[in-house]
Amino acid sequence: MLRIAVPNKGVLSEPAAEMLAESGYRQRRSTKDLAVLDPENDTEFFYLRPRDIAVYVAAGTLDVGITGRDMLLETAPADGEGPAAVEVMPLGFGHSSFRFASPVESDIERVDQLAGKRIATAYPVLLQRFLDDAGISAGVVKLDGAVETACRLGVADAVCDVVETGTTLRAAGLHIIGDPVLTSEAVLVRRQGAEEIPAVAQLRRRLRGVLVARQYVMLDYDCPNDLLEKATAVTPGIEGPTVSPLQTPGWSAVRAMIARTETNRVMDELWELGARAILVTSIHASRI
Ligand SMILES: Nc1ncnc2c1ncn2[C@@H]1O[C@H](COP(=O)(O)OP(=O)(O)OP(=O)(O)O)[C@@H](O)[C@H]1O
Ligand SMILES: O=P(O)(O)OC[C@H]1O[C@H](OP(=O)(O)OP(=O)(O)O)[C@H](O)[C@@H]1O
Ligand SMILES: [Mg+2]
Numbered sequence: 001m002l003r004i005a006v007p008n009k010g011v012l013s014e015p016a017a018e019m020l021a022e023s024g025y026r027q028r029r030s031t032k033d034l035a036v037l038d039p040e041n042d043t044e045f046f047y048l049r050p051r052d053i054a055v056y057v058a059a060g061t062l063d064v065g066i067t068g069r070d071m072l073l074e075t076a077p078a079d080g081e082g083p084a085a086v087e088v089m090p091l092g093f094g095h096s097s098f099r100f101a102s103p104v105e106s107d108i109e110r111v112d113q114l115a116g117k118r119i120a121t122a123y124p125v126l127l128q129r130f131l132d133d134a135g136i137s138a139g140v141v142k143l144d145g146a147v148e149t150a151c152r153l154g155v156a157d158a159v160c161d162v163v164e165t166g167t168t169l170r171a172a173g174l175h176i177i178g179d180p181v182l183t184s185e186a187v188l189v190r191r192q193g194a195e196e197i198p199a200v201a202q203l204r205r206r207l208r209g210v211l212v213a214r215q216y217v218m219l220d221y222d223c224p225n226d227l228l229e230k231a232t233a234v235t236p237g238i239e240g241p242t243v244s245p246l247q248t249p250g251w252s253a254v255r256a257m258i259a260r261t262e263t264n265r266v267m268d269e270l271w272e273l274g275a276r277a278i279l280v281t282s283i284h285a286s287r288i
Contacts, residue, residue: 001042002199005056005065008034008047012186015093016066020045022213022285023206042199051075054085057189064200066091070098070162070184074125085189089204092211094186095164098126101174102158103151111178114138117157120150127160130181148172205287213283216257221270221278225250232256234269238288257283 006020007013008031017027026038028047036045046062053065054072060083069087076084100119102108108117111134118139121127127140141156148168150156160181163169169176188207190200216238223231232241237256244253254275258266267278 001044002064002197002203003044003046003062004203005046005048005053005062005067007050007053007066010050012050012066012068012094013047016091016186019091019093019207019210020066022210023203025206054189057085057191058083060191060194063194063197064088064188064190064203066186066188068094068096068184069187070096070123070126070182072187072189073182074123076125084192086192088188088190089207091186091188091207092214094184096162096184097180098123098160098182098184099163099180100158100160100177101148101163101169102177104173104175106151106157108158109177112136114158118155119158119160120147120156121160122147122162123160126182130160148174208288209286212257212286212288215260216283216286217260217263218255218281218283219258219263219266219278220253220255220281221275222246222248223252223254223270223273223275225252227274228252228254231270231273231275234266234273 006016021027025041025043025045026036027045028036034047038045048056050067051071053067054075056062057065058077065085072085072087100111100114108114115136115138118141119127120141120143122143122145124140124142131138141150143150147159147161149172150159151174152172159174163176166176188204219235228243232243232254235241235254235256235258241254241256246253263280267280270278
């Protein structure tokens with residue numbers, strides 16, 4: 001039986017469950033359910049705090065889990081201090097960055113000016129590791145959340161926090177300083193050194209299938225044979241485009257996957273080249 005940890009709350013919770021459902025697994029009906037059995041896939045899901053997921057996976061109690069890269073690194077044991085969980089694959093949602101910010105009216109504008117200051121964060125391990133690597137000595141104020149308010153209330157001079165749109169920072173009168181300490185997204189994790197069991201390999205293929213279906217579209221077009229070389233260079237596909245003869249002499253039909261974000265640019269380019277009947281369709285599911 002495969003045992004999978006899924007975030008029970010927070011921004012990662014819904015998209016993680018959605019991705020698993022799209023991958024053909026049964027998911028919980030109510031947000032109060034703590035576990036769900038999926039007998040058809042011989043799998044059990046456990047709904048846990050995203051911050052705790054890597055801990056269960058590292059201990060070997062659960063085979064794999066979905067959590068944020070930042071949370072995985074925050075809970076990782078120091079080198080040689082017990083088993084760790086490691087990232088297996090990024091899942092394409094829950095993007096954020098972990099960054100420093102200071103009050104707009106303060107004189108802290110660069111990371112090196114954080115020396116001797118108090119920095120509030122909900123990720124003290126990540127922050128301390130960064131400060132050690134950068135050779136900056138500063139005070140770390142550990143908070144549980146709503147970190148942005150710490151400066152206004154006088155417990156910190158700056159913060160190091162998760163930023164997505166930056167709205168929360170701006171509303172708190174803070175501005176970003178320096179480059180991101182870390183860029184994060186939801187990731188699949190498993191125990192370091194764990195042998196790949198067939199059920200995990202299948203889960204990964206299914207998740208990758210969903211990622212491909214979300215990131216790519218299928219493109220079909222008709223093309224004069226003398227333009228085929230140029231046209232297929234624009235649409236190389238993943239393993240090469242399918243080219244089949246059309247009944248109209250001198251023309252071929254081409255089929256290839258392209259990145260969803262490139263759709264209109266590629267269609268315009270093909271049209272300019274002389275391709276016609278250019279059609280785009282969504283991919284419902286895939287195994288690549
Ligand atoms: N806009 C966002 N706000 C917060 N976290 C985000 C955002 N976008 C992505 N994430 C990611 O989600 C995870 C944080 O999840 P969550 O907010 O559930 O945890 P938490 O803040 O510790 O818990 P809680 O808010 O319930 O106290 C991190 O991996 C973070 O990088
Ligand atoms: O850049 P933004 O799009 O504004 O998003 C980032 C904010 O969202 C998160 O808070 P959350 O809602 O998880 O509350 P918390 O701080 O209490 O955990 C995070 O800690 C930031 O405060
Ligand atoms: Mg939060």
